[in-house]
Amino acid sequence: MDREIVVALDAMGGDYAPVETVKGAVDAVSEQEHMRVILVGKEEAIRDELKKYTYDEKRIDVVNATQVIDMGDVPTKAVREKKDSSLVVAMRLVREKKADAVVSAGSTGAILVGGQLIVGRIKGIKRPALAPFIPSKKGFSLLIDCGANVDARPEHLVQFAQMGTVYFENVMKKKSPTVGIVNIGTEEEKGNQLVKDTYPLLKACKDINFIGSVEAREIPSGGADILVCEAFVGNVILKFFEGVAKTFLSCIKEGLLSSLRTKIGAVMVKPALKGLVKTFDVSSQGGAPLLGLKGLVVKAHGNSKSNEIKIAIGQCIAFQENSINDKLIEMIQDVDE
Amino acid sequence: MDREIVVALDAMGGDYAPVETVKGAVDAVSEQEHMRVILVGKEEAIRDELKKYTYDEKRIDVVNATQVIDMGDVPTKAVREKKDSSLVVAMRLVREKKADAVVSAGSTGAILVGGQLIVGRIKGIKRPALAPFIPSKKGFSLLIDCGANVDARPEHLVQFAQMGTVYFENVMKKKSPTVGIVNIGTEEEKGNQLVKDTYPLLKACKDINFIGSVEAREIPSGGADILVCEAFVGNVILKFFEGVAKTFLSCIKEGLLSSLRTKIGAVMVKPALKGLVKTFDVSSQGGAPLLGLKGLVVKAHGNSKSNEIKIAIGQCIAFQENSINDKLIEMIQDVDE
Numbered sequence: 001m002d003r004e005i006v007v008a009l010d011a012m013g014g015d016y017a018p019v020e021t022v023k024g025a026v027d028a029v030s031e032q033e034h035m036r037v038i039l040v041g042k043e044e045a046i047r048d049e050l051k052k053y054t055y056d057e058k059r060i061d062v063v064n065a066t067q068v069i070d071m072g073d074v075p076t077k078a079v080r081e082k083k084d085s086s087l088v089v090a091m092r093l094v095r096e097k098k099a100d101a102v103v104s105a106g107s108t109g110a111i112l113v114g115g116q117l118i119v120g121r122i123k124g125i126k127r128p129a130l131a132p133f134i135p136s137k138k139g140f141s142l143l144i145d146c147g148a149n150v151d152a153r154p155e156h157l158v159q160f161a162q163m164g165t166v167y168f169e170n171v172m173k174k175k176s177p178t179v180g181i182v183n184i185g186t187e188e189e190k191g192n193q194l195v196k197d198t199y200p201l202l203k204a205c206k207d208i209n210f211i212g213s214v215e216a217r218e219i220p221s222g223g224a225d226i227l228v229c230e231a232f233v234g235n236v237i238l239k240f241f242e243g244v245a246k247t248f249l250s251c252i253k254e255g256l257l258s259s260l261r262t263k264i265g266a267v268m269v270k271p272a273l274k275g276l277v278k279t280f281d282v283s284s285q286g287g288a289p290l291l292g293l294k295g296l297v298v299k300a301h302g303n304s305k306s307n308e309i310k311i312a313i314g315q316c317i318a319f320q321e322n323s324i325n326d327k328l329i330e331m332i333q334d335v336d337e
Numbered sequence: 338m339d340r341e342i343v344v345a346l347d348a349m350g351g352d353y354a355p356v357e358t359v360k361g362a363v364d365a366v367s368e369q370e371h372m373r374v375i376l377v378g379k380e381e382a383i384r385d386e387l388k389k390y391t392y393d394e395k396r397i398d399v400v401n402a403t404q405v406i407d408m409g410d411v412p413t414k415a416v417r418e419k420k421d422s423s424l425v426v427a428m429r430l431v432r433e434k435k436a437d438a439v440v441s442a443g444s445t446g447a448i449l450v451g452g453q454l455i456v457g458r459i460k461g462i463k464r465p466a467l468a469p470f471i472p473s474k475k476g477f478s479l480l481i482d483c484g485a486n487v488d489a490r491p492e493h494l495v496q497f498a499q500m501g502t503v504y505f506e507n508v509m510k511k512k513s514p515t516v517g518i519v520n521i522g523t524e525e526e527k528g529n530q531l532v533k534d535t536y537p538l539l540k541a542c543k544d545i546n547f548i549g550s551v552e553a554r555e556i557p558s559g560g561a562d563i564l565v566c567e568a569f570v571g572n573v574i575l576k577f578f579e580g581v582a583k584t585f586l587s588c589i590k591e592g593l594l595s596s597l598r599t600k601i602g603a604v605m606v607k608p609a610l611k612g613l614v615k616t617f618d619v620s621s622q623g624g625a626p627l628l629g630l631k632g633l634v635v636k637a638h639g640n641s642k643s644n645e646i647k648i649a650i651g652q653c654i655a656f657q658e659n660s661i662n663d664k665l666i667e668m669i670q671d672v673d674e
Contacts, residue, residue: 137588240578246557
């Protein structure tokens with residue numbers, strides 16, 4: 001039998017907390033065995049929500065935290081000063097090995113800062129990286145880094161490629177996944193200074209399957225399994241994808257409802273288009289792990305509803321079962337030798 | 338009567354040259370009055386194509402150029418050494434005032450280098466910028482810079498905002514268009530070093546209507562009329578948009594053809610979806626002008642067919658009629674005073 005995994009959920013993080021976070025936790029333990037969730041946040045509010053559901057009480061705990069980090073708070077200051085905030089308390093549970101993972105839909109900045117200050121980096125990892133999966137026609141690509149380190153250096157990007165490879169191999173069960181660097185052309189001499197400096201290092205790196213530059217145009221068709229980029233660019237890609245998908249789908253919807261004729265047609269094509277909507281819904285792909293920390297930290301989308309929270313909690317199982325962190329530690333030791 | 342505008346077309350540039358370039362030129366002069374096109378390239382090949390059509394012979398000239406700049410050529414070297422290439426000869430026609438504008442679907446790098454070396458920068462303009470319109474739900478946004486200057490500095494981005502404002506105002510006929518800087522958050526302290534350094538300069542700039550940061554998520558819904566960004570980011574956005582649109586539409590098509598039921602429905606919804614396809618077809622928005630040069634240089638998409646070439650040629654009229662370059666010169670003089 002698999003060991004039980006314990007996930008600390010920042011119950012106060014996100015646009016719909018604690019209503020949707022609590023529901024997500026209840027749904028997660030209902031669907032998944034061997035999992036326990038610790039809801040961290042204002043106990044009274046959490047218990048009020050919990051009352052609405054029937055669930056296995058042995059598998060949901062509540063840990064009180066009196067403060068909340070707001071989206072407007074300056075991350076470093078908030079993590080340092082709001083010591084009794086739901087996020088900080090949840091992260092402390094991971095540091096103290098009382099939980100294996102923390103999931104939060106709260107402030108990205110605070111999660112990044114807290115991850116480094118409280119959970120801590122794996123020795124040898126220079127910078128942790130935020131690595132969401134994004135949908136493509138072929139399945140999924142891992143976009144790394146997506147917002148953890150703006151103005152990163154070439155050696156950081158190389159580590160992102162290595163961490164991304166370990167993560168992708170184990171979670172997607174694909175040997176030697178392809179690694180591409182996001183670039184504005186496919187020729188080796190193209191790019192900005194960072195890409196030009198990083199390219200030869202990636203080419204020389206033995207533990208990755210580097211296939212060269214990937215133009216942004218090729219990303220939706222599945223240009224590479226792992227897309228390495230600097231955080232600013234990664235964040236722009238992720239959010240732009242979200243925006244384009246949303247606008248597209250709303251335009252399709254408007255088009256389909258524009259006349260009686262299209263409305264009738266819409267009923268007939270709906271099942272086919274529904275699959276598309278699901279495939280390209282970036283926000284439903286669960287959370288993004290912050291790779292390179294001593295425990296698992298998962299950032300869920302700020303506007304997550306219970307379903308996204310449930311998926312993000314569920315993701316922790318694959319991470320744990322595949323001992324991703326042990327493998328990242330092994331990887332970095334091999335490199336250091 | 339308006340003065341005739343003369344466009345030098347790089348007849349050998351692009352994936353489908355000279356077949357589609359020549360057809361595009363013929364279509365352009367058929368549709369537009371007061372326009373003359375000079376086809377520059379291998380005369381024999383061009384004349385062979387021209388034979389296929391009936392057109393006003395007074396309005397299409399051919400200027401022979403024996404060389405072609407290939408996509409694989411190193412731009413600086415190619416522009417300097419291939420002095421009798423179609424692109425270089427076409428640009429020389431602009432410098433010598435024998436043409437008002439040059440349109441090319443050839444190598445972006447060579448167009449950028451040639452634009453600066455042959456056509457030349459407007460005095461006071463630090464860097465020319467590639468500025469395509471991209472579709473949004475509200476209409477169009479101008480994305481500047483989209484690939485002309487990687488690793489640009491804050492003062493360059495401020496000039497891009499100013500040039501973009503003049504261009505947008507005159508071509509889109511909208512007073513005081515909004516300017517946003519593409520960023521990874523909307524708070525003023527967010528961003529990479531370049532954005533943080535540029536933000537206060539844009540805020541202090543009097544000739545633009547700066548509205549702050551625009552997250553990539555807001556771009557497709559029309560976050561700002563003018564989107565200022567560094568070339569690497571702009572190029573990623575442009576190409577990613579193209580890729581997402583292409584993948585989306587091919588998935589929709591597959592979905593609609595997946596069963597008899599959806600096929601019947603597809604016939605009914607087709608007109609509604611066709612509008613969407615047209616709206617979000619990034620490549621059909623004509624070419625992107627390289628703003629800040631002494632003459633007009635328009636870069637058309639490498640895979641342009643005759644229709645895109647025709648649109649790109651047609652664009653030159655609005656640029657000329659609105660005396661965009663005179664207004665850019667005025668603008669830069671006002672700033673310098």
